[in-house]
Amino acid sequence: PFRRRQQEPSGLSGAEKWQAKRKQEQRQRALSGLQLRLRDRAKLIGTAFIIVMVLLAAGSALFYLHQQGTFVLEDITISGNSQISDLTVIAELEYLKGRGMFSFSTAEVEDKLLTAFPYLRSVYARKKLPGELEVEVVERFPVMSYINLSGVYLIDEESVVVGQLASQEVTALTNSERLIVDGFGDINAEYVYEKYLAGIDNEEERKNVKWEEVPEDQKQAALAGLRDELDIRVNNLINNNLEILSASQFADLPRVQALDAEQWQVGRPMAEDRYQYSIAIINYFADTGVTVVKLLWQSDFTAVAHLTDGRQVIFTSTTSIDEQISKLEVVRSQVDLNGVSVIDLRGEFVAVK
Known part of the structure; x- marks a missing residue:
């Protein structure tokens, strides 16, 4: 200017x-x-x-x-998988083949696979023009099997149920039945009285029964009969599930057995407390060179570890698992365990037998 x-x-x-x-x-x-x-x-x-x-x-x-039609999906490649085949994953994405590369998102692919395969921890999808979809997966691996009355479940290190070998809807044990199975049945309880009456054929004799006058040994016999019936029912269910597990590729996983009838959902975590105690016990013995053959939850509060050296170690869920393991460490380092078959950590003091 x-x-x-x-x-x-x-x-x-x-x-x-x-x-x-x-x-x-x-x-x-x-x-x-x-x-x-x-x-x-x-x-x-x-x-x-x-x-x-x-x-x-x-x-x-x-x-x-x-x-x-220049950018059309033609090839899908899968990497990172070992438990699941390429063909199985590709089959889940087959509907995308022939579609334009910009007609679907990688997020759609990832969500689709995570929903279809709960044993995948993560999925990463990437488009590669002109017509390739690369999918990288990270799988979950089971670290233990969980056998209960309803089935066999495979659990990973994050407590997620990654597989189900067997599952059936069964009636859970009542609180009274659990007490009987665990050996804590009450001989004066109503269920023992009903069992005693069921053993009397004569109706008139049944009517004249005075429960308070029935000898204790007969009440004990009625309670024992109830326990035998429950043991047969429980063992049939558990043994059937164990046979399925033994015939699978996961037979060598540490086994956790329980008497609950919960049907655990694949892709979802199991009960956190039960898992944390179980995996802590299994991992502790693995670090000592001893394998847990079976961890049996006899009740909601008592777990018995059956070890490859023939010993049994009894834990309780009412006390910190770290505290119990610390006590066990002291016993193993300071006590001669030759001839010891049972170590009980449930009380204030450790009991050995």
């Missing part, structure tokens, strides 16, 4: 002339700054316009190529 030369006003003092000149310079600097800002803004708008046009052109080109 042209600068107009201003004629200096006459009749002004030196100070007034200096102030007028200073104001004139300030106006010139302000005008120059405004011009620079306008020029920078124009450059920015121009650059943004160019970027938008490039993106629009690229998008239009991709859309055109997609419409022409």
Whole structure:
């Protein structure tokens, strides 16, 4: 721009002339700054316009190529898998083949596989133009088997149920039945009375029974009969599940047995407390060179570890597992365990037998 030369006003003092000149310079600097800002803004708008046009052109080109069938999914490759075959995973994604590469998202692929295969810990999908989908998976591996009345479940290190070898809906044991199975039945309980009456064929004799006068040994016999019936029922269910496990590729996993009838859902964690105690016991003995052949939860509060050296170690869920393991460490380091078959950690003091 042209600068107009201003004629200096006459009749002004030196100070007034200096102030007028200073104001004139300030106006010139302000005008120059405004011009620079306008020029920078124009450059920015121009650059943004160019970027938008490039993106629009690229998008239009991709859309055109997609419409022409240039980017169509043809190949799916799987990596990171060992338990599950490539074909099994690819079969789950077969519906995507022949579709445009931009008609589906990688998130859709990942969610689809995680839902279909609960034993996958993570899935990462990546598109590779012109027509390839790469899928990388991380699998879950079972560290123990859990056998209860309802079935056989495979559990990983995060307590997630990663597999189910058998499952059936069965009636859970009642609290009274659990007490009987655990050896804590009450000979004076109603269920023993009913069992005693069921053993009397004569109806008149049944009516005349005075329960308080029945000898204790007969009550004990009725309770023993109840326990025998429950043992048969429980053993049939457990043994059937054990046969299924023994015939599988997971037969050598540490086994945890319990008398609950919970049907654990694949892909979901099992009861946290039960898992934490079980895995802590299994891992402790593994570090000592002894394997837990079977960890039997006799009740909600008592777990018996059957070891490869023939010993049994009894734990309780009412006390910290770390505290019990510390006591066991002291016993193993300071006590001669030759001839000892049972170590009971449930009480304040350790009992050995």
